[in-house]
Amino acid sequence: MRRSWSHFFLILLCVAGEGADISKPGCPSKCGDLAVPYPFGIGINSSCSVSPFFAIDCDASFHPPKAFLTIDNLEVVGISEGKMSVKNRVALECYDVDENPTQSIQFLMNLSGSPFSFSNDNKLTVVGCDDVAFLSRDDDDWTDLISSCVAICSKPGELSNGFCSGIGCCQSSIPEDLQSIYVYMDTIKWHSKVHNFSSCGYSFLADTNSYSFNVSDISDSSIVTTITQTVPLLIDWAIGNKTCNQIGKSICQPNSVCVDSGSTLGGYRCNCSNGYHGNPYLSPGCQG
Numbered sequence: 001m002r003r004s005w006s007h008f009f010l011i012l013l014c015v016a017g018e019g020a021d022i023s024k025p026g027c028p029s030k031c032g033d034l035a036v037p038y039p040f041g042i043g044i045n046s047s048c049s050v051s052p053f054f055a056i057d058c059d060a061s062f063h064p065p066k067a068f069l070t071i072d073n074l075e076v077v078g079i080s081e082g083k084m085s086v087k088n089r090v091a092l093e094c095y096d097v098d099e100n101p102t103q104s105i106q107f108l109m110n111l112s113g114s115p116f117s118f119s120n121d122n123k124l125t126v127v128g129c130d131d132v133a134f135l136s137r138d139d140d141d142w143t144d145l146i147s148s149c150v151a152i153c154s155k156p157g158e159l160s161n162g163f164c165s166g167i168g169c170c171q172s173s174i175p176e177d178l179q180s181i182y183v184y185m186d187t188i189k190w191h192s193k194v195h196n197f198s199s200c201g202y203s204f205l206a207d208t209n210s211y212s213f214n215v216s217d218i219s220d221s222s223i224v225t226t227i228t229q230t231v232p233l234l235i236d237w238a239i240g241n242k243t244c245n246q247i248g249k250s251i252c253q254p255n256s257v258c259v260d261s262g263s264t265l266g267g268y269r270c271n272c273s274n275g276y277h278g279n280p281y282l283s284p285g286c287q288g
């Protein structure tokens with residue numbers, strides 16, 4: 001009797017041990033420093049994830065290893081309940097002193113067909129002094145526009161850190177359930193009036209908690225590296241495209257409840273019941 005109880009506690013300790021209950025048994029729980037909780041899982045054809053969309057390709061040729069989704073080759077930097085953070089992309093446009101464009105970069109991200117969408121915690125953000133950014137669903141300019149934002153200024157002295165209301169920095173809302181985005185830029189006066197302190201404009205999507213306007217970003221081309229390295233894009237995730245009612249029996253384990261994603265794309269997630277903790281997607285479920 002005593003022996004079986006200690007055996008039982010040993011198993012409990014192992015289950016509660018570091019990282020042990022976040023991934024499916026037999027599956028790695030981390031890619032480098034990134035914790036990968038089920039329904040996500042490491043390995044493309046490994047059955048460690050709930051579906052191929054949630055499979056993480058852990059590329060150990062990088063030091064530390066990098067985690068990629070199969071969809072759009074997005075690099076995952078964080079996973080939490082209902083959200084994941086991915087490496088950002090930046091659109092930009094630069095002009096020379098004669099008003100000619102010298103550099104122009106747009107970006108497209110496409111999650112169509114997956115259970116992922118761009119979180120509307122992200123705002124379309126522009127940093128610049130003579131710049132307009134456009135967000136549309138596909139890469140035909142001027143069609144299917146969803147959001148735009150204008151950032152202007154006449155001198156650095158009128159800008160303030162942390163203040164983003166159209167002067168040097170602009171942020172516009174994006175709708176929910178967006179699955180493809182194309183971001184491109186334009187200008188009003190080709191930077192002719194601001195060229196000696198601002199020759200480029202930049203645009204990206206960021207959540208207001210992760211990007212705060214810094215006046216030096218106006219004239220510092222290292223903003224591109226700063227944004228891609230430190231300001232992630234937030235993605236919403238849910239399982240499948242059916243609601244809890246439509247699915248009948250969800251994969252939610254004991255002491256957890258099935259919660260509809262609330263998105264028009266459908267899908268559900270599992271949530272530990274009040275006072276319980278653990279991974280609600282894996283046996284034995286949430287623990288008191």
Ligand SMILES: *[C@@H]1O[C@H](CO)[C@@H](O)[C@H](O)[C@H]1NC(C)=O
Pocket residue numbers: 044045
């Ligand atoms: C996954 O399986 C598919 C089909 O069997 C195969 O074509 C592909 O190469 C596999 N990918 C990896 C990374 O093993």
Ligand SMILES: *[C@@H]1O[C@H](CO)[C@@H](O)[C@H](O)[C@H]1NC(C)=O
Pocket residue numbers: 110111112113137138139180
């Ligand atoms: C996004 O991907 C879907 C599915 O692969 C495709 O049908 C659609 O044309 C793509 N959209 C763009 C803008 O590339």
Ligand SMILES: *[C@@H]1O[C@H](CO)[C@@H](O)[C@H](O)[C@H]1NC(C)=O
Pocket residue numbers: 196197
């Ligand atoms: C830019 O040029 C204007 C006049 O054309 C001048 O007043 C201003 O000090 C210059 N600013 C910088 C940062 O050099």
Ligand SMILES: *[C@@H]1O[C@H](CO)[C@@H](O)[C@H](O)[C@H]1NC(C)=O
Pocket residue numbers: 161214215216217
């Ligand atoms: C603004 O950016 C500069 C240069 O990168 C940095 O030294 C400074 O600490 C930043 N200020 C704030 C408030 O983040």
Ligand SMILES: *[C@@H]1O[C@H](CO)[C@@H](O)[C@H](O)[C@H]1NC(C)=O
Pocket residue numbers: 240241
């Ligand atoms: C829902 O998901 C299934 C399986 O992945 C897919 O075949 C179907 O097209 C999806 N339905 C919609 C409306 O996206």
Ligand SMILES: *[C@@H]1O[C@H](CO)[C@@H](O)[C@H](O)[C@H]1NC(C)=O
Pocket residue numbers: 259271272273274275
């Ligand atoms: C999930 O559970 C947590 C803690 O019990 C609660 O704060 C949260 O609102 C729940 N989420 C949903 C969508 O029910």
